[in-house]
Amino acid sequence: MEIAKLGEFGLIRRLTESIVPAQASTLKGVGDDCAVIAPTEGEVTLVTTDMLMEGVHFDLIYTPLKHLGYKAVAVNLSDLYAMNATPRQVTVSLAIGKRFQVEDIDALYEGMKLACEKYGADIVGGDTTASMTGLAISITAIGTARKEDIVCRNGAKETDLICVSGNLGAAYMGLQLLEREKTVYLQQARESGGNADMPFEPDFAGREYLLERQLKPEPRRDIVGRLKEAGIRPTSMIDISDGLSSELLHICHESGCGCRIYEERIPLDYQTAVAAEEFNMNVTTCALNGGEDYELLFTVPLSDKEKAEALEDVKIIGYISKASQGKVLVTRDGAEFELKAQGWVMPSA
């Protein structure tokens, strides 16, 4: 169905009519000038926002819209967990290009609702508008925490242990696979004279894990829960969206310290290593700079070493040092390299 057939208000009604707020703190959800949120007794409010732009953050040739909606919410919730907060509400702004049908936006919303339900957040508002070009998604997530439980980037101290959840580089390798199959697909499409119905079987056998890491990341609520259970209070924490290097440098910058991490200790999935080999890439570089893993990077006091070692799906990869000792990666053969940041770069297209 064409979006024009529903109009702005019809589209908004269709997307939001099935939303029933579940959080006690949601006093008023979608449908007025603002949402209204009650304070959570004894807690403060945390706010984070992330914008996903078509052509920069996602490519609709290989990104199902439902997955995209899920990811758009997940990456925001990841920021809340990275400060040890509990998600409560999200607002969703969409700018929609002409080529989208109502059913496309339904799928996008379905994914967003799924992520919200799973992690206990209400969609309480947003903005739906037209775009002259691609799809733009802007989400703001709101959470709460007891003030004393909040973990910032600036609390790391000398001798603290540096820990990482899950494994790194998989989302980046998933992206490489998707980009490769896209290239093959576009070439076959050209050769078949632009036939859109051309049969095409992407070659992803045995790589499902890498694709899932790229297309449907999960924020690590479980890790935050395990830390609490284990009685560990991280001294600093951040989620890994831009790659381990960038995030660790943020912690060092904010905490005024240095770090020393060991290449051999960086957690990698077997599939990541196989794919890196196949693409002739250095797997450590993928883990350091690949980004989009949405794992948690955190530091714990040395006195919690045994507890940290016992944590499921968490690995100690090094320790915090004096600022004067630099930010160092020690390779498998004992060589030392300075860690470098890498944020986004303007796309060249």
Added chain:
Amino acid sequence: MEIAKLGEFGLIRRLTESIVPAQASTLKGVGDDCAVIAPTEGEVTLVTTDMLMEGVHFDLIYTPLKHLGYKAVAVNLSDLYAMNATPRQVTVSLAIGKRFQVEDIDALYEGMKLACEKYGADIVGGDTTASMTGLAISITAIGTARKEDIVCRNGAKETDLICVSGNLGAAYMGLQLLEREKTVYLQQARESGGNADMPFEPDFAGREYLLERQLKPEPRRDIVGRLKEAGIRPTSMIDISDGLSSELLHICHESGCGCRIYEERIPLDYQTAVAAEEFNMNVTTCALNGGEDYELLFTVPLSDKEKAEALEDVKIIGYISKASQGKVLVTRDGAEFELKAQGWVMPSA
């Protein structure tokens, strides 16, 4: 300066280093995974978000970036005032195309900071990313209010008086003027063989007010203040972003009522009328559907009639009726028309 020269983190640092939170409730502003906001004693939190897309909401040929930044914040604060809340914090997400220089983003931010300072809100976070195409701005504004002071869209009751602040249609006429001069400019540029330095004097003499209404709208904090001083508690309120018709229909829909407004009572500025004449447009249609005036539309109990009449810069334009009596505009010659909504329509380009 090219943005690439600074990189993502350098750009964010440049834009945010001069931001000093002024609100007592801002516990942590820019610089971590989330902002942290303390509850305001005895108040609840209100959240609203608006997205502005290049080519849909603004045209950079005639929109100065500083004004655009100001407007992007102002339209969000307008939603907070429309619920009788006080602005406290905003988050700012920008997606920036390749053609922008660092100085452009500086100007945009300057405008945003100016609006925030004027209305007492802190910039506490955001996201800065690349865009493959145009500029996208997504702002979320956070405010507080005592729960019992919040005014929603659903409280209008039969016999309530319908009031409008300021005047309507001016922002829309400002847009027509800008579009006309743009056309003239582009034609002259074509005729001069694409000379970008071609001297061009747009003809805006005496129309400054209309341009200002389009380019630099002000949220009506003053009206909210006057209502409070006068001891008037509106039964419903909304800000006029899409035009009087749309907004009044929202109030009627949410409140389950009808309305009757009088064409002759719709507040118009003299310049709006002159410009409408010149463009051969019906000035009432401009006021009803033009949008972007960011005035307040509200209803007050009939018992507050005298107080409402005494309010500076507020006009009573009609009254609330039974739903069965419809949503009616009574023209100057006594004819009656059903009010029609008009949201955004997909641009045809």
